Amino acid sequence: MLRGDLEGEALEEHVKERIITTTLDTALNWARANAVFPATFGLACCAIEMMSMVASRYDIARFGSEAFRASPRQADLLVLSGRVSIKMAPVVRRIYDQMLEPKWVISMGACSSSGGMFSNYAVVQGADKFMPVDVHVPGCPPRPEAVLYGFNKLQRQIVGDPDLGWRQRYNAAGTEEWARMETGVPTPEALAAARRVVAREEKVEQEAGE
């Protein structure tokens, strides 16, 4: 039968099966998320786990990101793989600034996310104090699987469909630090404000899904 002969339900079925509609933005984001080029850059012990992520056992090539670039100008992902000393912070920031937009950052391990065990004057207590961080991966060091999991989260963020935050998933609105700063327990106002935020986010998600 010629395609022009199809009508009604058969035609609808044919269109559903054979035609993909999308927007340029969606196509671009899909391509970006599946061809992220990380910068070849390690900070401390976590970097060893980051390197093993590229090897055959974990194989980040499955997600299109095995090509670590030696120049920040060719990279769009910076993995902060270790503690950032105060001396190193301006260097890290410069590398980040040299990368072209759009670019992303994964903070890998306890040290780069919060200073970890190095609670002292020589180490920055969290890299997000001097640069934007998209995903934090906990652990000391995080296993390569954990970093890959964080990387998958970043990919979902890039395609515009980020995972819910844990507070939303576990109905933990109101436990934010800012909400219980004064008394140690969330005030009714803080709880109400946090629930409003959650309700708003849920509405946006619903609308996006429709």
Ligand code: SF4
């Ligand atoms: S989190 Fe642990 S493994 Fe990673 S840099 Fe810090 S001490 Fe090293």
